[in-house]
Amino acid sequence: MLFVLIALWAIAAIIWLSDRHASVNHWLGAVAFSGGAGALAAVLDLQWLPAAAEAGMNQVAQQLLYRLQAVSSLVSYYGLPYSFLLFAIVYRPLRLSKRLLQTLPFLLLIPIILCIVFTPFYTVVYPISFKIVIWWAVPYIIFGAVQILLKRQLHASFSRSHWIICSVVLPPVMFCMVMNYVFPSFGMLRMWVYNTWVVGLGVTVFIVALFTYGFMGVRVNIDRRRFDSTLRAVTSGTAILNHAIKNDAGKMRLFSEKMKAYAIETNQQELLEDVETVLNASRHMQEMLQRVHRRTEDLMLQLETTDLAVLIEQTMKGYEPVLRNVKLHTALTKGWHCRIDPAQISEALGNIVANAVEAMKGSGELFIQLNETKRELIIEVKDTGPGMIKSEMGKVLEPFYTTKNGSDTNFGLGLPYAYHVMRKHRGMLDMRSKPGVGTSIYLTFPKRSVQAARAEGNTSERGEAIG
Template identity: 40%
Template sequence: MLFVLVGLWTIGLLLLLTDLKRPTTRWISSIAFTGGSGGLSAVIHDDLNPLLSARGWMSEPATRLLGELETISSLVCYYGLPYTFLMFAIVYYPNYQKWTRRSLLPWLLLIPVLLSLAFEPRAGEPIPYRYVTCWAAPYIAGGVCLLLMALTKERNSYLKRSRMFTVMAAVPTLCFALFTLYLLPTFFGLYEWWRYNAWVIAFTLAVIIGSSFRYGFMGLQISIRNQRLDYTLRAITSGTAILNHAIKNDVGKIRLFSEKVKSDVQSGQSDPGELASDIDVIMNTSQHIYEMISRIQGQTQESELRLEPLRLGEVLSECIRALAPVMTGIEVSAYFACEGDMVGDRAQLAEVFTNVLTNAAEAMPGGGTLTVRLTETKRSRVVEIKDTGEGMSKRQLKQVFDPFYTTKHGKKLNFGLGLSYCYNIIQKHKGTMNIHSKPGQGTSVFIQFPKKKRLPIGRELV
């Protein structure tokens, strides 16, 4: 059971180091620590006591101390595991912040746990099983139901996958623990089945570690590529290169709308309202070029952020409208579940969304469906841009954020800087950007902005 102790406590500590202020992080870390306490109790009983006895080091004080430590560790596991699991499932549930009197829940749910200390266990039993099972079984079953309900209710595909990994890591282990720690001892007198928990915990650790490398787990992400990418961006992505890329996109939009206005006028089918709208797009695009030029302080510096209150929904709508001429044959589906109020650099976020939308349109030369969604959770605002194009291979996906890497070979004025620039800007906004794609199944881009880490207006970052 030593690996159970080390594995669970290590994961718990790493999760706390990622974000101690998040309630979900604190509670899931508590699950790891309470579960690991059971491993500590087993290590003391099975390994440490025999080892010290064989070497003649078991004095009476040492025996008493280790005995008390074993008992306390065992009780922490038996009593703490159901409680911390249910509390995690509650705070992890969508819209938990809207629950009334939620601040009382931890204290109310703690009452049955504390009352367990008033009951005497039967001879040879570590805890009063019949009483503890009466509250521990509903706690674990309730937590499992809440996690499964949260998974089925989640509509955002990126967040849904995160919840799926959480369910995979927590539900099998806690369900197995429900039987081995409580039900089997209470109703069948089988007290040693808890030793098989190690196999299920090994699966849990594999899920957490595996998902942490690829996608991240509860904020824990073991990332080597992103660190290399950050260094590469600072070394070779200069302000001039980024400006060139931005101007290329905007000049393309001006040309498309100018041709559209000319064609409408020549055909005599120009509508005054639509004509004025097209001219507004051209003027806004030229203003965007001017703003981007003014942000560049030299040929070797990156552009700075100029922060202002904005609404992501408005920015996305403007970008979709500006790209209308390149969306021929593409069905655009926009769903904004919130306005996306935040503080950010409007011009550079517009550039990010324009890049991603343009990539999505170019991935569907024969037409398709472009889905743009703006949703929010209690901690973040999520932008999802999804196309039904040809998708990318795993090899392409690994390099997609690398500066100067491009899959659009042969196209003029394509510098391969689009997504590396987008990644850089989103990072400056304290956000995250992830891309998921499979050949033949399209591509989804997820951009998250944290709610609690708003940058103050007036502060400029270089």
């Protein structure tokens, strides 16, 4: 049980710290914390209190430990179904009025308050009145489980996270429901000792999922911080380098112009050609560095209210000449006006499209969709190119990493730039790729962050072959 205590509270801390503003993380962390409180009560009951009595600890200290056990046990029994149901409601929101949703957490507390006030207080044998608590705790958990399972994933990029949540959260909670509430209501007490194995399995799945795919945004948060740190380092370095080389390049041009004038005046053709070579080299050097600097400098957004579907269509018109034999399919949910920087978003989308076309070597199918969920707008760019292996997927957002060999003009900054633009809009860039199938890149805009407002419109679908 000590392992369960440490594991569940560590998981609660990870989930809470990963995104402090997400309600879904708040309540899922509360589920893990409630389970850990039950493990603490079990450790006190089975280990610490007997050890304290055997060691001759004074009665006051023993009484404090007993009260801690009582509080921990009640937090677990009452907190688990309550926090689990609220997690499920936040995870798959109910169609209720805003006012009712705000009061729902207080309404769901009523059975708990009534049980605390009107049922016998905690004892080691009967910590709660199981035959009464079962009538609200079990419905809370069952309704929450159904609510989670019924969540419809509109986007493939989120389906994996959904099933990870179902695998990590539902089996331990449902098992604990049977062992902690159902069996004790029939007189089969202390069945919670069997929870260790199922909770341990859930913890294992959580750890594997966390480091393999990410869980509730935790892995995404870790990757974001790594990419942000890398971009800051590159930005700082190129800014310093750009300043230093710009000054030296200016000196080179100044003295080269003087030498050029002297060569013309004295009619030294060979010297003139050499000076022109030096001038061209200095201009090329400065131009290349400026191109890197423009892609990595800290972006200053110029926000405008923009129709996102129209912006996508305008961006794609500029890429029609390079599509060649790529068949373009678009499906855009129209009417969403957002406060974004249209130039930066268009440039980011263009980089992704250019990468997709280049990956398909001018022949294949390109799908561009604009979809919506309850809280987000999602642009998906999907190609039928060769796809990427897992090791490449982990590097493509790192500045200067590129899979395109033989090009001295590609710095591997297209996707990092697009990621940087999305972070500035408080959004997210995500991707999925499979060798031999293709790559999908998702630009996710939180509706609240971009002040998204819906005007009347419909879904437009268009398929065309550009040859």
